[in-house]
Amino acid sequence: MSVIVILLSVSLCIAGGFLLAFWWSVDSGQYDDSETPAQRAIFDDNQH
């Protein structure tokens, strides 16, 4: 049964990894503006 302890620790570590990823994404400003990129995507660039 003690394998559960190991499993739990591993799952917690993985979840912690995602938490860190989230932290990084917030910190690097990916949530600062959630509207403009969506609009920017619809322009086709016929200049190049």
Add this chain to the structure above:
Amino acid sequence: MPPRISTTTICYHCGSTCHEQDITYQNKHFCCNGCKTVFEILNKNQLCTYYDLNETPGYSPPQDTQTERFAFLDLPDIQTQLLQFNDGKIAQITFYLPQIHCSSCLWLLEKLPQLNHGVQHARVNFERKELFVTFDPSKISLRQLVSNLAQIGYEPHLQLQDTAEQSQKIAAKTRKKVLLKIGVAGFCFGNIMMMSLPEYVANGTEVEPLIQFFLKNLIVLLSLPVLFYCASDFFVSAWKSLKYRYLNIDAPIALALLITFGRSLYEIYTHTGTGYLDSLAGIVFFMLIGRWLQNQTEQRLRFDRNYQSFFPIAVSVKTPQGIVPKPIEQISPNDILQIHHQEIIPVDAVLSKGNAAIDYSFVSGESLPVSLQIGEFIYAGGKQTNGLIEVVALKSVAQSYLTNIWNKDNDNATHTPTSNFLDLIAKYFTYLILAIGAAAAIYWTTQGQSQLAWNALTTVLIVACPCTLLLAATYTNGNIISLLTRQQFYLKNAQVIDQLSRVVCIVFDKTGTLTQSQNNQISYEGQTLASEQKTLIAAILQHSSHPISRAIVNYLAPASPADLQHFRETQGKGIEAWVEEQYYKMGSESFVKNETIAPNSLKPTTVGSELWISIDQQIIGKFSVANTYRNGIFDLIHRLKRQFKVSILSGDKPTEKATLQRHIGKDSEMLFEQQPDQKWQYIQQLETQQHQTTMMIGDGLNDAAALKTATVGVAIADNNNTFTPASDAILAANQLHRLDQFIAFAQTSRPIIYLSFAFSFVYNFIGLSYAVTGTLSPFIAAILMPCSAISVVLLTYSLTHFAARKYGINTPTTTTKV
């Protein structure tokens, strides 16, 4: 692309109808040169896809886009204030562009590097209407960049105080922090839930001790960041309020969290139970999300008091083309402003001509006028009290500063009838909640239901939300003010809304309020005036700010003000002046006549107003000014009379009485030949003896005392500098005929506030009555509480906008295309 031609020609760029001008270029029609220029720029750079994204997407740029206006951007001091970074090769700046309104704006602005080779990079934040530009200052100066933006119709809103920027930076930082806290809380909440599962499903069967020990400690470990990091804001704010011996809304939440945490630790380590750490994490998680959502909603519906359009006030500016009225927001440094007797200097300036006696009572409270020499500095907010002066503006007008002096003597008196009630709630709500929670807990304990007792206590503390009660008034009034502002009706503060809705009597001033100071029909009788004499009379009259003087000055063609050896204006009567050894006296008949020796054959006028002139105590003639009533003014008075007691005060002789009575009816009180202090006494008597809430509508300068005495003093702004801190509101003259709509709209403020109160009472009542039974889940409580706050924001927003539509004042007049 085919040109759009219909019966009315529509501008290809901005979509306005081409009224005055119709400029054709490449078979396309434009309403002004500005629009044509934008098209040319776009066309030259092959950026015409702009027009494919939206039909007629452009804002037409302001007509007077002169790069001179931005000359101040060449000053190094100002550059350092505005630029976020500058090393000579690369400079960065963020502009606030209120004009951004659609995806084509976004597209065009991000193509800035193609329009302008000095610009390296341009990025738009659509939600915040900001443009971030990186440019090469050696190739393009800041001034060029800004003029360029103005040229394509996006004139940046430059804020020279770095405080605004700093507060934005802080806001961005806290936004990030909140997101992180939500993330961490979610992570801990999920994991604690998962680890609590064995306890829930074990259901009597023993969980292996090793695993139990491991799970228990892990749960406690995971709950620590929730309590100490994610929930820190609640504790900090509760602690701050405790330090000031006052309990705020975060206090019961913090208490609930502490109780839950303490009790869980006790249960876990004494093996008496499993604890409620999963609930704790859930409460914090949902609360944080709720607050974040609330913030988001508020930002979307932001009552942008900061970026509101300017007061509709104009100042006379000396230009090569003569003296023109200029809206205060267009005043730029180095403009020469003419400040008349009694006018407020709207901007920091240097005296360049005339005898300045500046009364700083609005700024400092000291009313003794300060005499200044030419070249001396004058602070914004001072009032000229000695004839006409000319000053050179040093800055642009800071409306926020003017608003501040406007509200200055009002700081202590912001008591609306609801505010006492609100103070009471704010003070005792928390105590009440604590009492209810404690009572419920004690009741359930005596019933032997300790589980229910704890649950009841925590949920009562969490679910109760006074914010809905406290914020309803703030949100409602904020919305109303910003809606009225868009109609060019500027209220001093939220208190004025309440006063407006209590008005019973409306008193109008006649000259300049009911009548128009422009387009007057003016005639002259008496000795023929030589042209030098005419100029001289105009030059003297220019010193006065009275509507009739202004009308006559306009009629005689304005000249540069004469050097007066002595000047005195007796308010409501006339002016006296010594020029070139001659004693001039101009004003009402009685004022001019009482000292004259020579008899004269001139007869008083039978219609309109008049201005008599004497030189060295000899009457030489008089001007008659026929009154032109403003459009729709009689209809307005008829509509107002159904609801209010309307009276009219005039400084003129009763020549117009018959006309007015014919139009308005005989039941309204009309008083003529009223001096300013008589007007003031009239209002005073209405207010104090008859206890009738009075609204006075008049000229901001000549009726200042009456405006101040009236509960609501409305200054009419008609292309002149009528700003006076004595008034409670400023109304653009061309919107005067809609006054009844504005009052009706202001009256909806109370019902809306009461409705929101009722809503939050019902919410709190239902929430609390569930909570005391102990059956409400703490999760639901944590979700409900912020939801109620959000719903009040939305409720007040939609109700005020609904009312605005009902009274026809949701059509923006100032923020639309120029």
